[in-house]
Amino acid sequence: MGDVKDILGVPRDGAPLPDAKKSKKKDEPKLVKPKGMSREAFALLSASHPLMPSQLMGDIRKKEGVAGLKEKARRDPRGVVTFEWRKFKNPARGDGLELEHWVKCFRDAQGRVTPAESGEYSFAKYNKKPPIPRYNDEEYKALVKKEPGWSREETDYLLDLAQRYELRFVVIADRYEFPGAPERSIEDLKARYYSVARQLLVGREGGPESVANNVLVRQPFNAQHERERKRGLELLMQRSREQDEEENEVLQQAAQIEAKRRAEAAARRAAAGPAAAAAPGSSGPAAPSAREVTEFTNEEQPGVPPLFDEEAQPKEPEKGAVARGALARELVEAVAARQQGKAAKALEGALAEIKMDQFPRCPTRAVCGAYISLQREVIELLELKRSVQAKQHLLAGMKRSKREEDGDDNLAPKRQRK
Amino acid sequence: MAAAAEGESPYVTGKNGERRMKGRTITVPVVTGTCAFYLGKKASEYQSHKWTVYLRSPSGEDLSHVIKKVTFVLHESFQNPKRDMEFPPYELTEVGWGEFDIVVTVHFREDIQEGPLELYHRLKLYDDTGAANPKKPVVQEVYDEIVLWQPTEAFFNRFATHTARAAPASQLAQFFTSFAPDAEYQRIQRARQRLAQIRANVENTAAQLEAQEAASGWAGA
Numbered sequence: 319m320g321d322v323k324d325i326l327g328v329p330r331d332g333a334p335l336p337d338a339k340k341s342k343k344k345d346e347p348k349l350v351k352p353k354g355m356s357r358e359a360f361a362l363l364s365a366s367h368p369l370m371p372s373q374l375m376g377d378i379r380k381k382e383g384v385a386g387l388k389e390k391a392r393r394d395p396r397g398v399v400t401f402e403w404r405k406f407k408n409p410a411r412g413d414g415l416e417l418e419h420w421v422k423c424f425r426d427a428q429g430r431v432t433p434a435e436s437g438e439y440s441f442a443k444y445n446k447k448p449p450i451p452r453y454n455d456e457e458y459k460a461l462v463k464k465e466p467g468w469s470r471e472e473t474d475y476l477l478d479l480a481q482r483y484e485l486r487f488v489v490i491a492d493r494y495e496f497p498g499a500p501e502r503s504i505e506d507l508k509a510r511y512y513s514v515a516r517q518l519l520v521g522r523e524g525g526p527e528s529v530a531n532n533v534l535v536r537q538p539f540n541a542q543h544e545r546e547r548k549r550g551l552e553l554l555m556q557r558s559r560e561q562d563e564e565e566n567e568v569l570q571q572a573a574q575i576e577a578k579r580r581a582e583a584a585a586r587r588a589a590a591g592p593a594a595a596a597a598p599g600s601s602g603p604a605a606p607s608a609r610e611v612t613e614f615t616n617e618e619q620p621g622v623p624p625l626f627d628e629e630a631q632p633k634e635p636e637k638g639a640v641a642r643g644a645l646a647r648e649l650v651e652a653v654a655a656r657q658q659g660k661a662a663k664a665l666e667g668a669l670a671e672i673k674m675d676q677f678p679r680c681p682t683r684a685v686c687g688a689y690i691s692l693q694r695e696v697i698e699l700l701e702l703k704r705s706v707q708a709k710q711h712l713l714a715g716m717k718r719s720k721r722e723e724d725g726d727d728n729l730a731p732k733r734q735r736k
Numbered sequence: 737m738a739a740a741a742e743g744e745s746p747y748v749t750g751k752n753g754e755r756r757m758k759g760r761t762i763t764v765p766v767v768t769g770t771c772a773f774y775l776g777k778k779a780s781e782y783q784s785h786k787w788t789v790y791l792r793s794p795s796g797e798d799l800s801h802v803i804k805k806v807t808f809v810l811h812e813s814f815q816n817p818k819r820d821m822e823f824p825p826y827e828l829t830e831v832g833w834g835e836f837d838i839v840v841t842v843h844f845r846e847d848i849q850e851g852p853l854e855l856y857h858r859l860k861l862y863d864d865t866g867a868a869n870p871k872k873p874v875v876q877e878v879y880d881e882i883v884l885w886q887p888t889e890a891f892f893n894r895f896a897t898h899t900a901r902a903a904p905a906s907q908l909a910q911f912f913t914s915f916a917p918d919a920e921y922q923r924i925q926r927a928r929q930r931l932a933q934i935r936a937n938v939e940n941t942a943a944q945l946e947a948q949e950a951a952s953g954w955a956g957a
Contacts, residue, residue, distance in 0.1 A: 572951025573944050580943065611928040616917070621759035624883045635885045639850040642763070643880035672927045680879045680917035683763070688924040695931050699938065706942045713949055 397426035402433070409438050410445035450481045451518045461521030462514055472496050473514060480511055487511075505541040512539040553721055611695075614687030624683060628653055630691040643681030650677060650693055657697065664700050669693070748886060754849055755889040762884040762895055764802050767794050767915070768840050768857040769877035771908050775831075776870035783831045785861045788908060789838050790827040794879060794915050798901040800824055801894070802845060802882075807852075809839035825906045835859050842882065847890045855880060875911050 351360045404421045407414060422434040453462060458470060475496050483489045491504045516534045520526050529535050618624055623634040625645060635645075657665050669675040674692060678685045747755045772787035779785070791806050793799050806826040810817040811834070819828050840855040860876035862868070887895070906912075 569948055569951055573947035576947030576950050577943060580947070611925060611932055613925070614921070618761035618763060623759075624761040624763065624885055635883060637851075638885055638887075639844065639848070639853045640883050640885070641853060641855055641880045642883045643878070644855065672930070674924070674927055678920050678924065680915045680920050682765070682881060682917040682921070684921045685917055685924065688921055688928065692924055692928050692931070695928060695935070699931060699935050702935065702938050702942065706938060706945065709942070709945045709949070713945060716949075 394424075395426075396432075396434075397424040399423070399434075400425050400431065402431060404433065406439055408442055410442040448485050450477060450485070451515050452477060453514075453518055457518065457521070462517050465510065465513070467500065468510055472499055473510065476507060476511055477514070485511075503545075505544050508539055508544070509541040550718065554718070557721070612687075612691060614684040614691075616682050616684045618683070626687050626690050628690065628694065630687050630694065642683070642686060646681050646686040646690065647677050650690060653693060653697075661697075661700065665693075665697060668696050668700060672696075747889065750849065750886075750888065752849065756886045757889060757892045758886060760886060760892065762887050762892065764799070764882040764884070765794050765879065766799070766842075766855075766882055767792050767877050767879050767912075768855050769875065769912070770838070770857060770859045771876075771911050772859070772861045772874045774861075774868040774870045774874075776868075782833050784833045786829065786831050787859060787861060788827050788829040789840070789857065789859065790825060790906070790908070791840055791842070791855075792825065792906070792912070793903060795900075796903055796909075798824055798903040799826075801898050802848070804843045804845050807839075807841040807843065809841065811836045824903050827906060827908070833861075835861050845891070847888060847894065848884065849888050849891075850884065853882060873908075873911055875913060877913050879915050879917075 351357070400423050401420045402423045403418055405416050405418050406421070407416055423431045424434060425431050458473075462473070476490075476494075479490045479493065483493070487504050487508055491502065491507055494502055494507065512534065516538060519529055519532060519534055523529050526535055612630070614630075623632040625633045625635050625640070625642065626649075627633040628649065654662070654665060666675065674689075674696075678689050681689075746758055748758045750756045768789070768791050770787055770789045772785045774785055775783065789808055791799075791803075800823070803826070805820050805822040808819045808821065808828045810819065810830065811832075814830065814832070821828060836859055838857045838859055840857055842853045842855065844850050844852070857878060858876065860874055863874050884891075
């Protein structure tokens with residue numbers, strides 16, 4: 319037995335060491351999971367389970383991770399990554415300019431360095447050229463319509479410039495110098511170029527049907543519209559603050575006069591027939607002064623039907639015994655379902671905003687009447703807001719167009735070059 | 737009878753030739769509710785909740801002077817899904833795991849001469865928060881009003897002379913919720929007043945715009 323102990327490196331006499339350790343462990347009372355405690359909660363107790371703080375665990379993993387990455391890199395057949403300052407050419411450039419930049423490379427075991435990407439400069443593919451249609455003699459004669467003031471040579475020159483400056487018409491107009499040609503504005507150049515391009519496209523296809531979806535055909539360039547648009551913009555920008563204020567003042571005065579006139583008319587109407595004003599149809603304009611809202615009662619008046627229709631007017635039930643709340647809810651939901659698209663969303667949003675999107679909890683007679691009215695009033699208000707907005711837009715548009723008309727004569731000479 | 741003196745009969749004749757009160761209405765507020773207890777440890781897959789569906793008066797009044805019986809129609813997966821309750825409290829207790837629409841059919845007393853009225857109540861077992869507490873039930877109560885339009889003369893007179901009795905006590909009374917129709921009405925009316933104000937402002941703007949339009953049109957002419 320002694321030799322075995324010697325071989326194992328264990329002291330020969332007395333209590334053997336591992337046993338001692340064991341007994342020591344036994345001395346510590348082993349925690350027993352109390353009944354009813356979840357396993358996860360028990361594992362959090364310090365004595366229950368030797369836990370490694372997760373933060374340290376992360377460190378350990380990271381160290382391993384970094385070493386692992388290095389190891390992986392060493393084993394990579396392409397070699398170790400390095401960066402090199404290298405020359406490169408951009409094939410998108412015509413002039414063959416050479417520049418230098420840092421390139422990702424691999425150094426292999428023999429010490430040779432090769433770039434990670436072979437082939438041309440990776441950004442060259444983003445240099446897109448617009449397709450510029452060109453014609454031969456035959457096509458020019460057959461397809462391109464003659465335009466007064468445009469010779470074949472000048473059209474050629476225009477297409478050359480378009481190709482060279484890639485349809486940047488501002489630049490083309492700036493560089494445009496054709497002997498004997500009049501001053502050409504951007505719109506003139508665009509009109510000629512796009513009409514030639516469209517005629518070629520349609521002529522080569524044999525008719526406009528097959529290329530009807532092409533933007534050249536679908537939205538032909540309108541030089542007149544473009545000129546007016548630019549002039550309008552310029553007019554708007556050239557207005558002085560004084561002019562603006564002056565106009566606003568006049569408009570305000572006009573509004574006051576108009577409001578007064580309307581008030582007088584309304585008063586006359588009210589005086590003429592109080593019965594007519596009280597009728598539900600004609601009471602529309604008189605309503606805003608009324609801040610009070612109609613009241614509803616819970617009492618059933620004899621002769622007054624107990625339910626309400628969409629206008630919150632009393633309505634007779636279809637059967638002798640009905641559930642008021644269920645019917646009112648159905649009615650409200652049906653009205654909401656009739657709103658479509660944006661209006662439906664607006665209604666939902668508006669009701670949620672005033673915290674009225676839930677059907678009332680106690681649908682008594684008064685509550686039903688009030689809630690049905692509330693929903694209708696919200697819908698009407700939203701409609702009114704929409705129409706006011708539409709009118710505002712319309713008015714703004716009218717003002718703009720009027721300004722353009724007014725400024726037409728005195729500003730026209732300035733616009734020759736544009 | 738003032739109406740009769742004016743030469744107009746206060747009655748209309750019903751389908752069965754009965755006399756009915758013209759233009760009169762009787763309203764009976766009712767609450768349908770469900771109260772569901774999670775079974776906790778005793779819960780099994782198909783029997784996770786013990787729930788009770790009931791029909792009661794919001795004021796705790798006895799409704800048997802109006803109601804002959806209440807039928808609760810349960811989901812088809814229950815045995816005998818149609819359960820009749822002839823006496824108050826109209827309560828039915830079951831064990832289950834799923835939520836569904838319970839049809840609460842109210843049968844009226846004979847002298848009312850109306851067909852049964854169906855109310856729908858969604859059984860709710862699960863709290864919106866997802867918490868399941870065996871001690872705290874999930875209570876879902878819906879207020880509604882039974883409206884009897886042009887009731888029979890017999891019932892009308894009986895109803896007028898009826899004195900309210902308290903309904904037999906329910907074990908679930910502590911979980912019943914209360915309803916405040918007046919407060920709710922006031923809340924809606926306040927919202928409508930605010931709306932009216934906003935509307936007045938918008939209409940003002942509209943009037944101004946119209947004036948502007950007229951002015952610009954006039955200036956342009």
